[in-house]
Amino acid sequence: MLSTIIRAAFSAACAGFISIGAVQAQAPASALDAIQSAGTLRICTTGDYKPFTNAVGDSYEGIDIEMAKSLAKAIGVEPKFVRTKWAELMADFTGGKCDIAMGGIGVTLERQKRVFYSDPALRTGKIPLVRCADKDRFQSVADIDKPGVTAIANPGGTNERFAKSNFKQAKVTLHQDNVGIFDEILAGRADVFVTEAIEATVQQKLKPGLCAINPDKPLTFIEIGYLLPRGDVIFKAFVDQWLHIAKATGEYQRYYEQYLR
Incomplete structure (x- = not known):
C-alpha cells in the first residue's frame, strides 16, 4: 500500500514538472x-x-x-x-x-x-509660464481664465488637454511648434503657457523675460x-x-x- 502511494506521488510530481516545462516552453513572445x-x-x-x-x-x-x-x-x-x-x-x-x-x-x-x-x-505638475512683467497677474487658473487673455499650447498632449479643460473664457490657441511657443509669449502674441514645472523652469533660464509661476506649487499632479x-x-x-x-x-x-x- 505504501509503495503504491509513493509511486503515485512520484508520478504526480513528474507530471507537475512536465506541466511547468510545457508552460515555460509556451511562454508568450515579448x-x-x-x-x-x-x-x-x-x-x-x-x-x-x-x-x-x-x-x-x-x-x-x-x-x-x-x-x-x-x-x-x-x-x-x-x-x-x-x-x-x-x-x-x-x-x-x-x-x-x-x-x-x-x-x-x-x-x-x-x-x-x-x-x-x-x-x-x-x-511633477503643471504651472504657468508667462512674461515676467505679468507674473503677479497670472497666479492661478482663475487669474488666467478671463476674457482678453490668450493661453497657448502645443497640440496633441496634456498641455492642450489642460488648456481646453480649464480655460473657458480665455482664448486658447494651438501652436504647432512646441519650441516656438516661448517666443510667442515674449512677442506678446500669447500670454500664458501652462506646462510641466520642469520645462517652465528650464525655459525661464533659456529665455530671459519669461517667468515660471510657483514651480514648487504646481496646479496639477x-x-x-x-x-x-x-x-x-x-x-x-x-x-x-x-x-x-x-x-x-x-x-x-x-x-x-x-x-x-
Whole structure:
C-alpha cells in the first residue's frame, strides 16, 4: 500500500514538472526578445521638450535620451531614435514604429487604455509660464481664465488637454511648434503657457523675460513615464527593474542635474 502511494506521488510530481516545462516552453513572445534579436531598440521621441528630449541636428539630447541609451545598453543593443510629434505619438507607437516612447511623456488614463506605462520616472505638475512683467497677474487658473487673455499650447498632449479643460473664457490657441511657443509669449502674441514645472523652469533660464509661476506649487499632479506595448508584462518588468536600479544608483539624478543646469 505504501509503495503504491509513493509511486503515485512520484508520478504526480513528474507530471507537475512536465506541466511547468510545457508552460515555460509556451511562454508568450515579448518585445524584449524581438529587440535582442534585431540588435536595436527603437525609441519614439518628439525632440522638442527640454530637458527631456531635444533635437540637435540629426541627434538628440536630454534626460530621457540619456536614459534611452542606458536602457539599450542594459538590453545589449544599439539605440535608434524615431522622430514623432505629440499629436502623432500614440498612433506612431501603437502602429509599431518603435519599441518604447520616451521624452517627458505624462501618464494619463486615456493613454493607459491603449498602452502600458513604465513605473514613474518623475513626479511633477503643471504651472504657468508667462512674461515676467505679468507674473503677479497670472497666479492661478482663475487669474488666467478671463476674457482678453490668450493661453497657448502645443497640440496633441496634456498641455492642450489642460488648456481646453480649464480655460473657458480665455482664448486658447494651438501652436504647432512646441519650441516656438516661448517666443510667442515674449512677442506678446500669447500670454500664458501652462506646462510641466520642469520645462517652465528650464525655459525661464533659456529665455530671459519669461517667468515660471510657483514651480514648487504646481496646479496639477503628473507622473512622467515611458510608453510600453500593452500586455507585454515581460518587457515592462525588465524596464521597471532597470529604471529602479537607475534611480537607486543615482544614474537618473545625474542626468536630471546635467540637463537642468
